[in-house]
Amino acid sequence: MKLSENAVKVLEKRYLEKDENGNLLEDCEGMFRRVAKAIASADAAYTDEKGLAVIEHEFYNMMANLEFLPNSPTLMNAGRPLGQLSACFVLPVEDTMEGIFESIKNAALIHKSGGGTGFSFSRLRAKGSAVNSTGGVASGPVSFMKVFNAATEAVKQGGTRRGANMGILRIDHPDIMEFISCKSDNSEITNFNLSVGITEDFMRAVEHNLEYELLDPRTKKPVAKLNAREVFDIIVEMAWENGEPGIIFLDRLNRDNVTPKLGEIESTNPCGEQPLLPYEACNLGSINLYNMMDDAHKGLDFEKLEYTVRKAVRFLDNVIEVNKYPLPEIDRMTRGTRKIGLGVMGWADTLCALGVAYNSQAAIDLADKVMSFINDTAQKASQNLAELKGVFPFYEDSIYAQKGIKMRNATTTTIAPTGTLSLIAGVSSGIEPIFAISYIRNVMDNSELVEVNPVFKEAALSGNFYSDELMKKIARVGTVKNMNEVPTNVQEIFVTAHDVLPEWHVKMQAAFQRHTDNAVSKTVNLSHDATTDDVREVFTLAYKTQCKGVTIYRDGSRDLQVLNIGKVK
Ligand code: ADP
Numbered sequence: 001m002k003l004s005e006n007a008v009k010v011l012e013k014r015y016l017e018k019d020e021n022g023n024l025l026e027d028c029e030g031m032f033r034r035v036a037k038a039i040a041s042a043d044a045a046y047t048d049e050k051g052l053a054v055i056e057h058e059f060y061n062m063m064a065n066l067e068f069l070p071n072s073p074t075l076m077n078a079g080r081p082l083g084q085l086s087a088c089f090v091l092p093v094e095d096t097m098e099g100i101f102e103s104i105k106n107a108a109l110i111h112k113s114g115g116g117t118g119f120s121f122s123r124l125r126a127k128g129s130a131v132n133s134t135g136g137v138a139s140g141p142v143s144f145m146k147v148f149n150a151a152t153e154a155v156k157q158g159g160t161r162r163g164a165n166m167g168i169l170r171i172d173h174p175d176i177m178e179f180i181s182c183k184s185d186n187s188e189i190t191n192f193n194l195s196v197g198i199t200e201d202f203m204r205a206v207e208h209n210l211e212y213e214l215l216d217p218r219t220k221k222p223v224a225k226l227n228a229r230e231v232f233d234i235i236v237e238m239a240w241e242n243g244e245p246g247i248i249f250l251d252r253l254n255r256d257n258v259t260p261k262l263g264e265i266e267s268t269n270p271c272g273e274q275p276l277l278p279y280e281a282c283n284l285g286s287i288n289l290y291n292m293m294d295d296a297h298k299g300l301d302f303e304k305l306e307y308t309v310r311k312a313v314r315f316l317d318n319v320i321e322v323n324k325y326p327l328p329e330i331d332r333m334t335r336g337t338r339k340i341g342l343g344v345m346g347w348a349d350t351l352c353a354l355g356v357a358y359n360s361q362a363a364i365d366l367a368d369k370v371m372s373f374i375n376d377t378a379q380k381a382s383q384n385l386a387e388l389k390g391v392f393p394f395y396e397d398s399i400y401a402q403k404g405i406k407m408r409n410a411t412t413t414t415i416a417p418t419g420t421l422s423l424i425a426g427v428s429s430g431i432e433p434i435f436a437i438s439y440i441r442n443v444m445d446n447s448e449l450v451e452v453n454p455v456f457k458e459a460a461l462s463g464n465f466y467s468d469e470l471m472k473k474i475a476r477v478g479t480v481k482n483m484n485e486v487p488t489n490v491q492e493i494f495v496t497a498h499d500v501l502p503e504w505h506v507k508m509q510a511a512f513q514r515h516t517d518n519a520v521s522k523t524v525n526l527s528h529d530a531t532t533d534d535v536r537e538v539f540t541l542a543y544k545t546q547c548k549g550v551t552i553y554r555d556g557s558r559d560l561q562v563l564n565i566g567k568v569k
Contacts, residue, residue: 001064003028007424014161015076029064031075036060038079042318046388058311066425067291068312071284071416072161073114074319083324084113085283086334087416088269088341092278093144095123095218100144104151109326111155111163115281118166120266121145122197123217126174140175142182145189152191163191164270168248170197171231174214174223180235183244193270194245195549196235203543206232233536240535242557247539248272248549256517258410259337261397271417272549273521274341279333282341282518283319284416285312289370290346290353290427297353300370306377309342313381316340317389317408338392341414341518342378344371346427348434352455357493358433359504364511367431371515378412385409414518426454430521431512433497433505438475450475456494463487497525498555502538510545519548526554
């Protein structure tokens with residue numbers, strides 16, 4: 001297997017099975033065998049022993065060749081007693097004390113198993129509203145979010161990974177202003193990503209500089225008015241200051257809600273790529289596009305891609321079957337809609353290898369071509385599975401029933417961030433540009449190591465301009481733009497997240513969104529000296545190009561950054 005040293009380290013630390021003394025009970029190969037066996041077992045009812053062995057073998061190969069990887073909880077927990085395999089959950093938060101604390105308890109159970117939770121706090125009554133049973137006043141959504149945050153903090157220690165949450169509040173909630181700026185000091189609500197739930201009505205009011213109404217969540221009656229443009233500007237200002245809140249377009253999530261009879265979509269999972277109904281969970285998986293190229297690295301091997309998509313859909317559909325859900329309600333909803341989220345990783349590395357600049361129309365065209373192919377193939381695969389195994393149980397309540405299209409899964413595609421998966425596969429994450437061509441990693445004994453993007457290293461070696469000195473210099477500067485030692489055509493192709501202008505980030509997100517059932521995880525990177533006008537433009541462009549949401553990050557705006565460019569002694 002071609003796992004890097006870093007990948008092995010990550011897997012050993014958190015993914016491989018250990019005994020109570022921390023001794024490893026399996027190696028990386030053993031992990032993929034365990035997962036393949038557990039996931040293939042869902043096919044036992046549809047094939048004989050020999051057929052099952054073939055399926056298991058195919059699943060194993062896809063993972064061991066780093067062509068497809070399921071989300072982290074599946075790798076960690078499949079074939080083990082915990083058995084919770086999904087990364088994404090959405091829980092309802094009812095406007096009662098019982099409801100709020102029920103939700104906190106359920107979130108704790110999910111975090112313990114490695115899943116992330118999203119919540120809409122929009123149903124909670126506003127700060128200062130009456131509480132009938134006590135005669136007191138309500139403390140409002142933001143104060144309860146702090147309780148959710150504290151619970152997440154406490155569960156952190158014992159779980160498989162630190163819990164992650166998404167908190168959403170509708171733009172027309174009376175406490176919206178408090179919500180927008182509640183992370184400004186960055187010390188509270190640290191375990192949450194925040195997004196403002198924006199409506200089309202609100203965006204029209206922004207466009208025409210009108211007032212809009214804030215509604216009492218219980219009565220839906222207007223209680224106040226705000227100027228839409230002023231509120232939008234404050235969101236922009238806060239995002240400029242520290243990257244939060246992001247925005248999501250609620251009406252778009254619901255326009256693409258394939259089972260509207262089952263309820264409204266109020267929230268997504270923590271990183272924003274998976275809109276879900278309350279109590280729904282979803283398992284994700286990503287195809288490593290870098291390993292889908294033809295042998296000569298001249299283009300993508302669409303035959304191989306088709307094969308991999310088909311197998312991946314079968315794999316993810318099986319995950320639903322063998323998954324152990326943390327709550328009966330989640331079990332019912334998740335098995336009812338059978339949503340899966342197949343996406344990609346290694347996109348930027350693939351573009352570099354093919355000699356296409358991320359910030360070019362050619363890259364956008366290729367994104368359209370690749371993702372529409374994946375989406376069509378995934379849908380066909382789900383239809384074939386429906387013939388073999390039946391449609392999803394809530395099918396009659398779906399738009400597919402009206403269209404007469406039999407589907408095994410209510411949704412098939414999602415673009416995940418692939419934070420850890422991409423590290424395991426050794427490629428660029430999700431559809432993000434390369435973060436750094438080379439960078440300095442602090443290793444455990446306090447020494448520093450220069451890490452070089454493998455695609456760049458190959459280009460530098462074959463172009464005869466590789467040297468350790470140059471790699472250090474690139475790490476220091478953070479880009480190869482205008483670097484004389486690097487040929488101009490290589491400079492143009494190897495663009496980093498900071499070289500790519502914000503509008504190209506958004507265009508790329510929009511291209512993938514056009515062919516994705518669910519949503520796309522993407523951070524639009526801005527340089528440190530970007531202005532609030534730049535942020536406003538990004539938000540507006542994301543709105544105009546039919547993105548489902550957008551998150552920005554201005555370099556250096558938060559104190560703690562995981563990776564730093566330009567830091568070398
Ligand atoms: P991975 O690469 O580990 O499979 P991703 O970075 O693709 O995960 O994230 C996918 C989803 O997994 C996130 O949107 C979120 O729902 C969940 N997730 C990610 N990190 C965490 C975490 N630390 N705790 C809980 N859930 C997480």
